[in-house]
Amino acid sequence: PPPSHTHNLLPYLFLIIKNLNKAINMKILLQIYKRALNNYPILTQTIQTSILMGAGDAISQIFIENKGYKEYNLLRTSQFCTVGFCFLGPTLTVWYRLLAKHIGMKGSLVTVKKVALDQFLFAPFCIGMLLTVLGTVQGQPPKETIKKLKRDYTDIMIANYKLWPAVQLMNFYVVPLNYQVLVVQCVALSWNTYISWKTQSQSRNVE
Template identity: 50%
Template sequence: MLLLRIYQKWLNKHFLVVQSVQTGALMAAGDAIAQLAIEKKKLPEFDLSRTAKFGFLGTCFVGPTLTVWYRLLAKQFGTSSSTSTALKKMACDQLIFAPTFLSIFIANVNFLSGKSVQDIKQELSRTYLDILIVNWKVWPAVQLVNFYCVPLNYQVLLVQGVALFWNTYLSWKTQKKVD
């Protein structure tokens, strides 16, 4: 209970910072899981700089972007937990935000890995559609629950909790070598 009160206090005082840091931590954890559990890397092979890049993206790009986006949705459609409001928010999230966000995210991952603009374009053409389709299999249901049941201040946290698994997939997919 004490931890929850401390979290709520920090969230109230430093909303964007808390959302950004928790997102960065969960994205770094997703990359670590991808490397250790999916790619089966041993500790000597573990790419700490890759995990740091995912954490950096979470803290400086994903967390702030999601925080602003959810506030924009709340401003546009309100904060009621009606089915109609949740459906409108989910539709905007999945049809407008997700396609744009994912392309920028993939480009950023590759940019931080030192790839050229041409390499980034090739990576986008290779991975974007697969990632977007998997996104549409996972996120509409999560977002409906999020927008229907979860207060605005906790929406990024819920999404990033679920996204621990999504981030694992994104890390694996964006780091996977071409066969």
């Protein structure tokens, strides 16, 4: 079998990570991050969501689709970053703050109420909007976006309920408000990878 294109990119990735570790003092970086999170919570969480959504698409292209340097679709990654910055990041941040304001911050019953609202009210809306916004950013005609919604929505919602209720139970119960979006987006690296693969694999099937 032909060698995987992934192996062509791995040395470059490891080299970049190694050089970044040398160049950046992680302790100072964490201090800057905490300060930004306290002073500009919505903007900071929006930027981190954008970065992590792009990372999810990159993982999908490199490790699942086995794309090499020449085949890598940088535009697609930038589209995921755009959706994270313009839609998902601010939406998640505002939603969690609304939950904290109207439901409360701590306690078992508060956590259960938050998870119920998050998974049965917010998640169906957010996933539908995410697929719609992604389709729009990627230049799909409205009819094609609706067709993909009908085809993909149920599968993605089923996958959502296998992962996110347990994550959100822990997140709402243990994690401080300012870090809840970060926890979600770190777990969502695998979720964003799945969304990227799912939407792109369906696009290839349509073609």
